Amino acid sequence: MRVDEVLIDRQDSIRSALQAIELAGSSRAFIVDAAGRLLGAVSESDIRRALLDGAGLESSSYPLMQDAGVSTKPGTGRAEVLDLMHALGVRELPAVDADGRIVQVHTERAVAGIRRRYNSAVIMAGGRGTRLAPLTDDVPKPMLPVAGRPILERLVLHLVGWGISRIFISVNYLGELIEQHFGDGSAFGCRIDYLREERTVPLGTGGSLRLLEQYGEITEPLLVMNGDLLTDFSVGGLLDAHSSEDVVATVATTQYRHQVPFGVLEQANGRLARILEKPAPSWPVNAGIYVLDPDLISKIPDDRLFPITELLDQCLKQGWPVGLWPIREQWQDIGRPLELAQARGEG
Structure with a gap:
């Protein structure tokens, strides 16, 4: 316009x-x-x-x-x-x-004029958040506010803005507070259902996906993400990348950079070849966002702690290809006090 x-x-x-x-x-x-x-x-x-x-x-x-x-x-x-x-x-x-x-x-x-996506999304929001205590004593970690709005609400709105209208939230610790806030999702432009873990049997980042079976068959690639992220990643870009590749899963990545505080000595044949002064190498790391083919859900065991990385390891052992997709937009994990303070502009 x-x-x-x-x-x-x-x-x-x-x-x-x-x-x-x-x-x-x-x-x-x-x-x-x-x-x-x-x-x-x-x-x-x-x-x-x-x-x-x-x-x-x-x-x-x-x-x-x-x-x-x-x-x-x-x-x-x-x-x-x-x-x-x-x-x-x-x-x-x-x-x-x-x-x-x-x-x-x-x-x-x-x-919001992005095409409707028929993919469902799962947000993992059941963690205890012990590293953020005492802030998480009475508030689940994904409901901690940043700039006046809960982190989890930001994620839901971001998904809806990309055309996803079916969202599942995996809940455990203080899950009733999350359910009270979001209800059936209608106030947020989507439908929300809950994957409820037993309070004494946490299922981890992958185990609760098996609970999807109670809601009927998942037919499209499933977007799965941690609930303690601040990110405006391209949901459509990730889903399209997964669909365009011959892979069973796609892992979103971000860059981790480490500043070496010393001069690094490179050698050749026992002699100094080059000095790199305080280099800052970087590596792609797991961003806590995935796309999974629906068939993988049946590979998840019932009623036990099951990290989603264990599912990815199973794929590699079976020779099933797993893709990587780099996030180029904002991404920040909010798992520790320093990270939360930085997100709030306090550090």
Whole structure:
């Protein structure tokens, strides 16, 4: 959508505001001054009330102006924009530069306009989170807030924003708090069911997947992810990569970099060949996000601790190919106090 389609100036009429709303398919028109700086917004509902009170279509729209509310900065990522829309209950969100000018208007239709995915997703949220105690004494780790919203809610909204409407959450420790928050998922634009572990029999990151059988057959590749991640990874990119390769599973990876605090000496034939001063090598590591072919679910044992990495080891032993897919977007694990503090901007 062109930004000028939803902008009007303070002299424009109610008719002009309605035309802008209709053209943009939005719920509000934004009023700007001569320099394009945001002044406020006129909503469709405010116009309707004014017309019922006797205002005419040629009446000025400026008296109906309300504060435009929250805006975002130019260049804000799609996932964050969609999360803000869901949190604020708005269908459009203006992007405003440092001078107060509107440079873009994000609409829900455009931002969420990614094709529907028929894949289901499982979020593992049953861990005790002992490393984050005492914060997790009364709150399950995935429900700890970052920037005012639980980590798990961010993940759910991210998946929904990528077209996934069927989500399972694996719960154990304080799982009732998670179920109370999300309910059946309808308030978050999806359907949510729960894989409930026995409190005394934790099943690990893979064992609870066997509980999916109670909900019927899974026919599409299954997205599985840990519930303590902050990430805006490309869900569609991962699913498409898995489908395009001849693999039974795909593991999302991120880079781990280690700073060596010394000069490293490389040798050849017992003599110094080169000095590398404090190198920082990196390796691809497991990001805690996977895509699994549905047939693998039956390979998971019942009622015992079963890390998902054990399933991957079984695939390798059987000679079944497992793919790797690098995450290029934001990714952060929130498993330790320092990581949580960094995510909250406290460290």
